[in-house]
Amino acid sequence: MDPIVEVVALVLGFVGWVMVGVALPNRYWRTSTVDGNVITTSTIYENLWMSCATDSTGVHNCREFPSLLALSGYIQASRALMIMSIVLGSFALVAALIGIQCSKAGGENYVLKGRIAGAAGVMFILQGICTLVSVSWYAFNITQDFFNPLFVGTKYEIGEGLYIGWCSAVLAIAGGACLTCSFQPFQAPLPYQSRGTAYSGAARSAAASTYGRNAYV
Template sequence: MEKRLIQISGFLISSLGWLFVLCTMAMDYWRITQLGGQGGSFIIKVAWYWSNLWKDCFTDSTAVTNCRDFPVLWSVTPFIQGVRGLLMCGLTLGFFGVVLCFIGMECTYIGGADRTKDKLLFAGAVFHFAGGVSDISGYCLYINRIARTSFAPSVGPGVLRYDLGPPIFLGLVGCFFILLGAVFYAVTVYRVICPESKVVYDYGGGTYMAPRSRGRTLYTGYYRPSRQYGSYYIDSGRSSSSKISKLSQTTPDKISERDAFV
């Protein structure tokens, strides 16, 4: 039950994050700046310049907006092309991640055996993580371009100093949700990443289990076997058919009187 709750929480959080990222691509005011707005006249004149991934716009104090759409793809500013490409790549990876995680969740009845579903869920978590990193890279590229102009000591004539708009912050929150959901998925299938090597050996009515460790491990169990039968070791470097081998065998401490007589 706990595993299902964690997986459902991861699915909801990651899906919400991808929804945030998808909405930012269609939102306005990625960057915005204001000119005017100071007192000194009867009519306060103010204008806003703002942009998104698809157009540059100008809005005056009368709420009239004039926009200039970006030209064809190969003539757009290179950093705009990079941001678009990173976000679209992340959304594509996120789509495959959502599908794989939905199939691999324990509460769904598709995907096959439990081990197969765990592998699918882990693959979906990797897709989520890669898509989230791609989206973060796109937002950071856009932020870097704005910061280089905003914090420059001097700018050329006609160059405006822009501020970050709401879509940037919404997208960063969405990326955080995506990575958090990927972590939730990975936590539930950590045994696929680090399987436990557990060997059970039945000898004389007793059960001996070898804990996982490096190199050779002495078989230990619920009680110690008699030294008469030797000590058994496991070597992790050998094949599965020859893992259990008898390396040494001690001689009995006592010799029966019949054998001594002979």
């Protein structure tokens, strides 16, 4: 595997993992603005953990969701997928640092290091898939309620937290694909052999024993 490809894959996976950590606590997964006059205009925004509201004067209040079981199923699933994404990314980073060829960790067992690097790539891809499913499922419910003419509740729009999640998923999948597609068991370099003809001792003795004899005897 090309060491440059390994480093690029590691950087992409690391940035994707960091962006998952940024997207998860971000408060703006969905937003809704209630227009009125200068004083009554307010903005409501939510994420997986809490609901917040702010008005035009800058005063804002947040409250955490009181019950996990009372939440919608897609919110519970999105929570689980995002947490799983962070866990998979953590294991993938450790495995990538051990498995890449330019790392001294793991000794000189190149075959084992290659397998660890391939496993890291798979975990990066799984991280991206978990993030992608979580934010896409959440966004699907937002758009479904927004375009439903019979929906009487608050209609939200897609917030910046989902866009961060999508970017994270793309980076993680790209980094994992670089590691996985370029994976091959590393082979230890062969010892250097000088050019020229190698003569064995038996061949030399045979040549010496026949020297000076008649070839037709």
